[in-house]
Amino acid sequence: MLAAVRRALSGELLFPQSKPKWATLDISPRQREVLALLCKGHPNKEIGRCLGLSENTVRSHVAVIFRELGVNTRTEAAMAARRHGLD
Numbered sequence: 001m002l003a004a005v006r007r008a009l010s011g012e013l014l015f016p017q018s019k020p021k022w023a024t025l026d027i028s029p030r031q032r033e034v035l036a037l038l039c040k041g042h043p044n045k046e047i048g049r050c051l052g053l054s055e056n057t058v059r060s061h062v063a064v065i066f067r068e069l070g071v072n073t074r075t076e077a078a079m080a081a082r083r084h085g086l087d
Contacts, residue, residue, distance in 0.1 A: 025084060027068050034061040035086060039078040 027035070030051070037047045044058040051058075066072065069080040 025068050025086075027065055031061045031065055032086065034058060035065050035077065035081055038062065038065070038074055039081050039086070 033051055034047055034053075037050060042050070044055050044062065047053070048055045048058045053061075062074075062077075065077060069077055069084075071077045071080050
């Protein structure tokens with residue numbers, strides 16, 4: 001026990017660092033921004049205005065997000081985002 005305390009005090013990591021759940025998702029930082037606004041209930045047009053994107057670009061991002069999360073609806077995407085720690 002004392003050895004572990006000494007190692008910790010010297011700055012050594014005693015436990016492996018875990019990645020956040022969302023880090024395993026293959027979505028871009030911009031898609032995370034789209035997802036965050038989607039989770040707040042914003043429609044595509046409003047998301048586009050907030051992020052300076054066209055509505056078609058937002059739709060494309062939403063399609064990738066749905067595919068990556070394995071969902072079919074915005075509600076399911078919001079619930080999956082919460083499970084992945086993205087809320």
